[in-house]
Amino acid sequence: MPTIAYFGPEGTFSEQAARAARPDHTFVPVVTVPEALTTVRQGRADLACVPVENSVEGAVSATMDALAVDEPLVAVGEVVLPITFSLLVRPGATMADIKSVASHPHALAQVQGWLGAHLPDVPRFASTSTAAAAVGVLDGQYDAAITAPVAVEHYALDVLHTAIADVDDAVTRFLVLRRPGALPAPTGSDRTSISAVAAYQRTGVLAEMLTELALRGINLSRIESRPLKGRLGEYRFYLDFDGHIAERRVGDALAALHRRCQHVRFLGSYPKADPTPTIAGLDNADEDYLAADEWVSSLRAGRTG
Amino acid sequence: MPTIAYFGPEGTFSEQAARAARPDHTFVPVVTVPEALTTVRQGRADLACVPVENSVEGAVSATMDALAVDEPLVAVGEVVLPITFSLLVRPGATMADIKSVASHPHALAQVQGWLGAHLPDVPRFASTSTAAAAVGVLDGQYDAAITAPVAVEHYALDVLHTAIADVDDAVTRFLVLRRPGALPAPTGSDRTSISAVAAYQRTGVLAEMLTELALRGINLSRIESRPLKGRLGEYRFYLDFDGHIAERRVGDALAALHRRCQHVRFLGSYPKADPTPTIAGLDNADEDYLAADEWVSSLRAGRTG
Incomplete structure (x- = not known):
């Protein structure tokens, strides 16, 4: 398996x-x-x-x-x-039995309003993960845990509230x-992820990189910059965009970024969770790239059209 | 005060x-x-x-x-x-006395290598913040806390290690x-932060926004996209860039983004922590904008230059 x-x-x-x-x-x-x-x-x-x-x-x-x-x-x-979170307690316990509640600090922060309304005076404790809080309830360390919905499938606890x-x-x-x-086959609804470090530290370099995508009809779905440690003013960019590297427009855009960057790492082409099609528009389809290549080849061969 | x-x-x-x-x-x-x-x-x-x-x-x-x-x-x-972190213990305690160590889960993750080398078999516990772990040591709940360097100024604990x-x-x-x-006065080494939601959901909109900055010689220092809840394919962008809104080039770029966006929020112009100057290049200085404005006004008034 x-x-x-x-x-x-x-x-x-x-x-x-x-x-x-x-x-x-x-x-x-x-x-x-x-x-x-x-x-x-x-x-x-x-x-x-x-x-x-x-x-x-x-x-x-x-x-x-x-x-x-x-x-x-x-x-x-x-x-x-x-x-969304579930509130887990030991079997048979009720809201009135809860004298302590635990979860990962970020989960506690995300249900602060709900806890204020439903368990206003109950002390809150941190755990290393939401599931670790469930373990703490099983062990008797806490009375209740704020967890992922899946946690109840692993621990012999009752769900008092869900969709919190x-x-x-x-x-x-x-x-x-x-x-x-081997890459996953294109599905017509794919995403590609890369990280990239621009070749030159100059104003506008990211605008140029994104324009390479936009010119090929490629829709960006996420971007994030991270400063490079110890290299003031230099950044690594994380980019997610629609399309599969098997498509000509995506391969062509990545080749353009390769020319513009000191480093591009391909992090994969894979089916999107949301199955909205990411098919190329008419002037960026594979056959458009093929026809354009053939035209340039013909010019180089001395023909004129 | x-x-x-x-x-x-x-x-x-x-x-x-x-x-x-x-x-x-x-x-x-x-x-x-x-x-x-x-x-x-x-x-x-x-x-x-x-x-x-x-x-x-x-x-x-x-x-x-x-x-x-x-x-x-x-x-x-x-x-x-x-x-960098400090390791705090109760006064007089040594490494050999440490039977438990606590911190925020993200801090524990960032010193995992150090803990593996120096306290390999000591159980780790989560706290809601690095400082809450120091409180737990004072209370006798844990033997050691991984904290910010400043924590020792508040709690009667000893520093066993620092710069971890x-x-x-x-x-x-x-x-x-x-x-x-009133805004902080420009210092010549300023940063401006905004959040922005593009007016139209179309390929290349972020490339256009960043080009508005680049064309005015404005250096981007951070970018992050966040999907808008319940609005598939729409994003809010967080942008940090060099310069102060009191500068013409920055005001002009923000005005361009205002035209291109359904919403731009100004999050401040403030002195950078790193005092590298962010003075505009020659063709983007305030006097260049002023001279260009005067020229267009003169054309509108029927003069020719």
Whole structure:
């Protein structure tokens, strides 16, 4: 059975994402998000499922930096999960029995309003993950845990409340990563992720890079800059955009970025969680690139059209 | 004495940043980063100091979103702190006495290598902040805390190790915010922060926005996209760039973004932590804009140059 590593223990949002991505795999909890990447790099798991946007658990910036600089991994899928929480207690307990509540500090911050309304005077405690709080309830350390919905499947606890969220519609995004190899086939609804460091430190370099995408009809879906350590004024950019590297327009744009950058790392082309088509417009279809190539070749061969 | 709110308790990185920014203020610890903003909005403190990049404590994305959508606040300064930690114990204790160590989960993740080398078999516990771990040591709940360097000034604990960091050169960035009012005077080394939502959902809109900056010789220092909740494919962008809104080139660029965007929020023009000059190049100086305005006016008045 292939294996998929995730930030554990059992019952975190990362596990919920891993189960959504690969329900038939064997799940391997590890102690940190970067450790999930290391586990795949060292061949101790086939895949890793890690949060890359708006994570409740684990620092996204450290994860992205680990993807950009260490041994390459590529994404083969993504998962988008709504951020809603469950309140778990020991079997038979009620709201009146709750004298302490625990979760990851970021989860506690995201349900602050709900806790203020429903458990106003109950002391709150931090745990290293939402699932670790559930373990603490089982052990009798706390009376209640704020967890991912999946946690109740692992721990013999009761759900007193579910769908807890101060903010509607918040989501967190995960990538499923593996060691480089054959790419997932294009589906017509794909995303490509890269990290890039511009070749020259000058005003407007990012505008030029994004224009290379825009000129080819490629829609950007995420961008983030990170300063390069010890190199004042230099940045690494993380870019996600629509399309698959098998498409001519995407390959052509990446080639343009390769010319403009001192370093581009391909982080994968994979099916989008949202299946909206990402088909190229008419003047950026593969056949347009092919026809244009043939025209230039014909000019070079001395013909005129 | 003016007051400055920060994510507490006493002894967090946020407090260290607040002290660096306004040493003569009265410091007001609050329980979450968004609460520091609320405290200023409601007039219960004059300033707030909050992490906006690479934070060890508190979720940056939630903070940025709170700045973009609630009642406006503007930045009047920034602080950049190195991320290094201290190991605090009760007075007289040694490494051999440490049977438990606590910190915020993100801090524990950032010193994982150091802990593995120096306290390999010691159980680790999560706290809601690095400073809360120091409180836990005082109370006898834990034997050691991984904290910000400033924590030892508040708690009667001994420093066993300092300058602990798995990664060299990591820094976290804070903004000092207040209610809108008179802007800080330009210093020649300023930064401007905005959030912006493009007017149209179309390919290339961000490339166009960044080109408006680049054409005016304005250097971008940070960019981040955040999906707008419930509006598929629409984004809010957070941009930081060199220059002060008092400069013509910056005002002119912001006016161009105002035309291109459904919403631009000015988040402040303030002195950079790094004092590298951000003076405009020759063709983007205030006098160039003035001369160009006069020329267009003269054409409109029927003169020819």
